[in-house]
Amino acid sequence: MVSIRLDKVTKRFGKVVAVNNVDLEIEDGKLYVLLGPSGGGKTTTLYLIAGIYKPTSGRIYFNEKDVTDLTPAERNVGLVFQNYALYPHMKVYDNIAFPLRLRKEPKSKIDSKVHEVAKFLRIENLLDRYPHQLSGGQQQRVALARALVKEPSVLLLDEPLSNLDALLRVYIRAELKRMQQDLGITSVYVTHDQSEALAIADKIVVINKGVIQQEGTPEQIYENPRNVFVATFIGNPPMNIVKGTVLEDGTIETTGSRLTPPPAVLEKIKRLKLKNILMAFRPENAVVSEHPIEGRFSPMGDLFEVEPLGRDAVVTVTVGEFVIKVVMPTREAMQLRIGSKVYVNIDPSTIKYFDPNTELNLEYIEA
Amino acid sequence: MKIRKTSLLFFLGPALFVVALFYIIPLFLSVYISFTPMVDWNVNRYLTQFVGLQNYERLFHIVMYDPDMRAVIMTTVVFVLVTLVINVFGGLLLALATYFMDEKMSAAYQGLWLLPRMTPIAVYSLLWYYFFHSSGIGVLNSILLKLHLINHPIALGLDPKYLPWGAWFIIIFVNGLVGVSYGMIIFYSAFKSIPRELIIAARVDGASTTRIIRHILLPLTKWHFTFVTVWQMFSLLMTYAQTFLLVEWRVVDSTWGQTWALYVFRTAFTTTKDQGLAAAASTFLSIIGIILGIIALKALGYEKMILEPKGDI
Numbered sequence: 001m002v003s004i005r006l007d008k009v010t011k012r013f014g015k016v017v018a019v020n021n022v023d024l025e026i027e028d029g030k031l032y033v034l035l036g037p038s039g040g041g042k043t044t045t046l047y048l049i050a051g052i053y054k055p056t057s058g059r060i061y062f063n064e065k066d067v068t069d070l071t072p073a074e075r076n077v078g079l080v081f082q083n084y085a086l087y088p089h090m091k092v093y094d095n096i097a098f099p100l101r102l103r104k105e106p107k108s109k110i111d112s113k114v115h116e117v118a119k120f121l122r123i124e125n126l127l128d129r130y131p132h133q134l135s136g137g138q139q140q141r142v143a144l145a146r147a148l149v150k151e152p153s154v155l156l157l158d159e160p161l162s163n164l165d166a167l168l169r170v171y172i173r174a175e176l177k178r179m180q181q182d183l184g185i186t187s188v189y190v191t192h193d194q195s196e197a198l199a200i201a202d203k204i205v206v207i208n209k210g211v212i213q214q215e216g217t218p219e220q221i222y223e224n225p226r227n228v229f230v231a232t233f234i235g236n237p238p239m240n241i242v243k244g245t246v247l248e249d250g251t252i253e254t255t256g257s258r259l260t261p262p263p264a265v266l267e268k269i270k271r272l273k274l275k276n277i278l279m280a281f282r283p284e285n286a287v288v289s290e291h292p293i294e295g296r297f298s299p300m301g302d303l304f305e306v307e308p309l310g311r312d313a314v315v316t317v318t319v320g321e322f323v324i325k326v327v328m329p330t331r332e333a334m335q336l337r338i339g340s341k342v343y344v345n346i347d348p349s350t351i352k353y354f355d356p357n358t359e360l361n362l363e364y365i366e367a
Numbered sequence: 368m369k370i371r372k373t374s375l376l377f378f379l380g381p382a383l384f385v386v387a388l389f390y391i392i393p394l395f396l397s398v399y400i401s402f403t404p405m406v407d408w409n410v411n412r413y414l415t416q417f418v419g420l421q422n423y424e425r426l427f428h429i430v431m432y433d434p435d436m437r438a439v440i441m442t443t444v445v446f447v448l449v450t451l452v453i454n455v456f457g458g459l460l461l462a463l464a465t466y467f468m469d470e471k472m473s474a475a476y477q478g479l480w481l482l483p484r485m486t487p488i489a490v491y492s493l494l495w496y497y498f499f500h501s502s503g504i505g506v507l508n509s510i511l512l513k514l515h516l517i518n519h520p521i522a523l524g525l526d527p528k529y530l531p532w533g534a535w536f537i538i539i540f541v542n543g544l545v546g547v548s549y550g551m552i553i554f555y556s557a558f559k560s561i562p563r564e565l566i567i568a569a570r571v572d573g574a575s576t577t578r579i580i581r582h583i584l585l586p587l588t589k590w591h592f593t594f595v596t597v598w599q600m601f602s603l604l605m606t607y608a609q610t611f612l613l614v615e616w617r618v619v620d621s622t623w624g625q626t627w628a629l630y631v632f633r634t635a636f637t638t639t640k641d642q643g644l645a646a647a648a649s650t651f652l653s654i655i656g657i658i659l660g661i662i663a664l665k666a667l668g669y670e671k672m673i674l675e676p677k678g679d680i
């Protein structure tokens with residue numbers, strides 16, 4: 001029963017600011033995913049919560065209790081590493097028992113706890129093997145067992161699946177999610193894989209250059225990115241970005257086509273006195289065809305490439321200076337001829353508008 | 368992967384050549400000389416004479432009946448054992464200390480401990496010559512005089528009052544100081560090669576620094592420990608340069624400051640110039656060294672390290 005709060009936490013390594021003035025609240029019993037590109041500050045944030053790093057400034061609270069100056073052991077966190085970090089000279093049993101032995105718990109209690117957690121994670125038959133005698137997935141479970149055996153108040157996972165093959169990854173992440181829900185343990189999960197984040201998170205925290213870009217449910221992050229970074233980081237392929245010019249009459253012109261934005265957007269454009277605007281839309285919210293479709297915003301371009309991926313295909317169109325990717329049924333995509341003139345028919349209600357100066361989504365700018 | 372013999376020879380050839388030229392051939396020469404009556408380096412006269420085991424018989428006789436030779440053996444045993452312990456555990460302590468320092472501090476600190484090894488042997492020995500000098504100019508003497516611990520300068524390494532301990536103390540001290548840096552460097556780089564996450568994991572599991580040392584750092588560097596111990600044992604058995612200078616300069620007693628290796632050197636080059644006897648003593652030392660090496664590797668479990676293959680390379 002622990003909620004975590006980071007209060008204006010900054011961590012510097014020499015000149016590098018790894019985590020910059022982060023405010024974050026992690027609710028009790030929820031699975032939070034820290035998502036961001038390499039070097040974004042995810043691991044550093046996790047280590048700050050664990051107590052491995054001391055913040056350069058700011059405080060960290062567990063349930064209103066200031067834990068900033070407590071050691072990792074005193075915070076009682078369980079930590080799972082990307083490379084598992086199992087003690088190579090100890091058998092699986094001893095790896096799991098290690099934290100309990102350090103707490104000087106009685107032998108019989110240690111034994112029953114180790115077996116209990118091993119049973120829970122279905123690794124009982126591996127207990128007297130050495131880590132190098134295990135597969136990646138098995139090592140991952142052992143690492144998890146070692147973290148869970150302490151009955152930690154917080155479970156921290158640093159890219160725990162990135163050493164596994166794609167199939168196993170999908171399988172184990174579902175298991176992890178189930179386990180987390182069953183135990184109801186407050187968890188922070190670091191990954192740079194956005195599909196993993198979308199699949200398991202209660203809340204996603206997108207972090208880049210040490211700064212939180214957006215915090216929200218997977219739906220919020222996906223449907224309504226707060227800024228251009230999030231828009232172009234989430235989704236596969238990510239959102240398309242097209243730059244437009246705001247005309248006198250309140251319409252937006254781009255690559256020879258015109259669009260009338262919704263009144264709320266128009267109002268903000270006027271208030272911010274924007275001359276230019278960035279428009280973003282998801283690849284699945286457009287269709288490429290030889291003729292423009294009624295009711296859609298349909299800039300024209302050249303068909304560059306069609307990549308069939310089974311049921312759907314990724315269609316690449318160059319529209320003026322922009323490269324646009326659209327996901328549509330393979331059957332329809334295969335009708336199109338490479339190099340021919342085509343229209344990208346975008347559902348106007350799905351377009352998000354961004355201020356080109358701040359790169360912020362207009363919906364997130366206070367009216 | 369199968370490697371063809373010819374390509375193996377191509378890659379290993381140069382190294383084998385160097386080993387043969389500088390190690391195997393001198394070894395054979397020395398064994399060969401031990402079967403000749405060579406004295407005064409009179410190669411022309413003695414090289415083709417063959418006296419069988421006569422030199423070994425002489426050596427045996429000396430060992431049995433010459434009290435000075437008893438001193439050599441005792442000095443060798445004490446010197447090698449004590450210096451080995453100082454070298455290995457001193458190196459281990461220094462490596463641990465520097466491992467937990469921040470990088471800049473540890474580099475400076477290690478540089479300091481490397482100085483004795485980087486200083487030319489003659490210069491380094493000269494330093495200790497002045498330090499342990501038996502007159503008032505000796506640094507140690509002047510310190511002790513200032514502190515009124517003694518009234519007259521003492522000759523720690525020469526005065527029969529302090530022998531053999533005085534002489535032993537000096538040679539162990541001087542060689543120990545050179546040797547610790549070796550273990551320090553090996554252990555330190557071994558610690559550094561342990562993934563950082565293992566240390567972090569242990570911290571998160573609640574391990575104190577001493578526990579991390581005991582449960583993580585030391586068990587994971589067992590083989591380095593074996594290696595350093597055996598390697599240092601060999602070099603201590605064979606080393607004589609610093610000790611030779613200290614004996615020649617009359618800082619330590621020539622009887623109680625003389626290890627077996629130094630005895631070999633002095634017999635061959637300075638005292639009796641009896642190369643046949645020296646070669647026999649040297650061969651005997653090599654055999655002892657090899658036996659001790661095998662025992663040490665067995666005791667410390669070297670076999671397990673090289674047997675278990677981690678798969679095809």
Ligand SMILES: Nc1ncnc2c1ncn2[C@@H]1O[C@H](COP(=O)(O)OP(=O)(O)OP(=O)(O)O)[C@@H](O)[C@H]1O
Nearest residue numbers: 013016017018037038039040041042043044045192
């Ligand atoms: N111990 C350290 N000393 C110096 N700089 C560090 C240290 N740890 C992290 N950094 C720097 O801080 C920044 C953030 O690093 P961090 O490891 O938190 O990134 P990350 O988001 O976990 O990236 P990845 O996905 O590659 O693991 C990087 O620029 C990194 O170089």
Ligand SMILES: [Mg+2]
Nearest residue numbers: 042043044158
């Ligand atoms: Mg990381």
